[in-house]
Amino acid sequence: MKVLVTGGLGFIGSHTVVELQNEGFEVVAIDNLSNSSLDVLEGIEKITGKRPEFENLDLRQKENVQQFFKKHADISGVIHFAASKAVGESVENPLLYYENNISTLVYLLQELQAKETAHFIFSSSCTVYGQAETMPITEDAPVQLALSPYGNTKQIGEEIITDTTKVTNINAVLLRYFNPIGAHSSAEIGELPLGVPQNLVPFITQTAIGLRKELSVFGNDYPTPDGTAIRDYIHVVDLAKAHVIALKRLMDKKNQAKVETFNVGTGKGSSVLDVITAFEKVSGQKLPYKIVDRREGDIVEAYANTDRANEVLGWSAESSLEDALASAWKWEQKLRA
Numbered sequence: 116m117k118v119l120v121t122g123g124l125g126f127i128g129s130h131t132v133v134e135l136q137n138e139g140f141e142v143v144a145i146d147n148l149s150n151s152s153l154d155v156l157e158g159i160e161k162i163t164g165k166r167p168e169f170e171n172l173d174l175r176q177k178e179n180v181q182q183f184f185k186k187h188a189d190i191s192g193v194i195h196f197a198a199s200k201a202v203g204e205s206v207e208n209p210l211l212y213y214e215n216n217i218s219t220l221v222y223l224l225q226e227l228q229a230k231e232t233a234h235f236i237f238s239s240s241c242t243v244y245g246q247a248e249t250m251p252i253t254e255d256a257p258v259q260l261a262l263s264p265y266g267n268t269k270q271i272g273e274e275i276i277t278d279t280t281k282v283t284n285i286n287a288v289l290l291r292y293f294n295p296i297g298a299h300s301s302a303e304i305g306e307l308p309l310g311v312p313q314n315l316v317p318f319i320t321q322t323a324i325g326l327r328k329e330l331s332v333f334g335n336d337y338p339t340p341d342g343t344a345i346r347d348y349i350h351v352v353d354l355a356k357a358h359v360i361a362l363k364r365l366m367d368k369k370n371q372a373k374v375e376t377f378n379v380g381t382g383k384g385s386s387v388l389d390v391i392t393a394f395e396k397v398s399g400q401k402l403p404y405k406i407v408d409r410r411e412g413d414i415v416e417a418y419a420n421t422d423r424a425n426e427v428l429g430w431s432a433e434s435s436l437e438d439a440l441a442s443a444w445k446w447e448q449k450l451r452a
């Protein structure tokens with residue numbers, strides 16, 4: 116089956132293209148290269164022996180989306196990653212986020228709505244929960260008022276998809292990611308943050324390799340065991356595999372509703388200091404860091420209840436925090452070799 120992966124050269128997109136090709140899917144990747152590079156295609160080919168079909172397209176141009184589906188009329192499976200995803204940037208530039216993350220989703224769904232059947236996997240985020248009341252977080256936890264335009268685009272995206280599936284032949288799975296980290300074991304693909312990394316793990320690996328002087332730990336006065344904030348760090352390959360399983364579920368008509376929602380995490384919470392300790396263990400390097408003030412907008416704690424993903428989707432994370440950190444470190448060393 117031919118599958119469209121939007122944002123297919125991005126961090127999670129590229130790892131998902133690898134897993135799709137490993138499973139025999141024919142993949143067409145779209146990317147506008149705003150936050151990725153063509154080298155990723157080489158990496159995917161080195162890992163799988165197959166270079167996915169690629170189109171450098173900006174999905175914000177409606178005619179681009181229309182042309183694409185005219186050319187690829189046989190595509191009825193879409194995994195949609197393409198979106199802007201920096202929380203801080205979204206606060207500064209909300210319209211860039213609403214245009215890029217919402218209009219592109221609408222254009223894709225408009226092309227799928229006329230099809231006999233269509234399968235749509237959406238890249239959502241645990242951000243939709245805000246600071247959930249109860250840990251671990253279940254999919255029934257209330258979606259709270261978004262703390263950023265980025266988070267709002269994920270909430271709105273879920274609603275657009277839900278409304279559309281009610282009146283079309285589109286079936287969808289919403290995957291609410293926790294914190295994706297790490298890289299493919301081959302170190303042929305991985306995270307390519309532009310500029311100063313916003314996320315914890317790339318900042319750690321860039322500090323360890325000497326690109327950054329020290330890590331700033333954003334606050335150690337949270338109501339947690341060691342005072343630093345807790346997250347659920349999931350290996351990006353485990354996350355990628357969840358997308359293939361979700362797509363197959365829709366193709367095999369195993370879905371029990373037009374839209375199904377799954378938390379994709381490990382189910383374990385790790386504090387910032389836990390991550391630092393684990394990284395020092397796997398890298399054999401001391402990590403220079405200092406404690407600074409909390410970062411505006413950060414939540415205290417988020418980790419997934421993965422029962423539904425384990426029991427209904429039939430997926431569970433296989434890699435540990437240390438495995439993921441070791442793969443991130445191997446990738447960083449390869450990048451700077």
Ligand code: WQD
Pocket residue numbers: 200202240241242292293294295313314315316318330331332333334344345346387410413
């Ligand atoms: C993790 C923890 C920081 C950097 C965001 C988005 C989420 C998803 C993943 C897109 C927090 C601390 C971080 C640093 C630090 N993105 N930290 N020093 O904020 O949990 O999630 O990225 O889908 O939607 O919200 O991830 O990696 O930025 O932070 O102390 O230099 O590390 O305070 O506790 P976050 P993160």
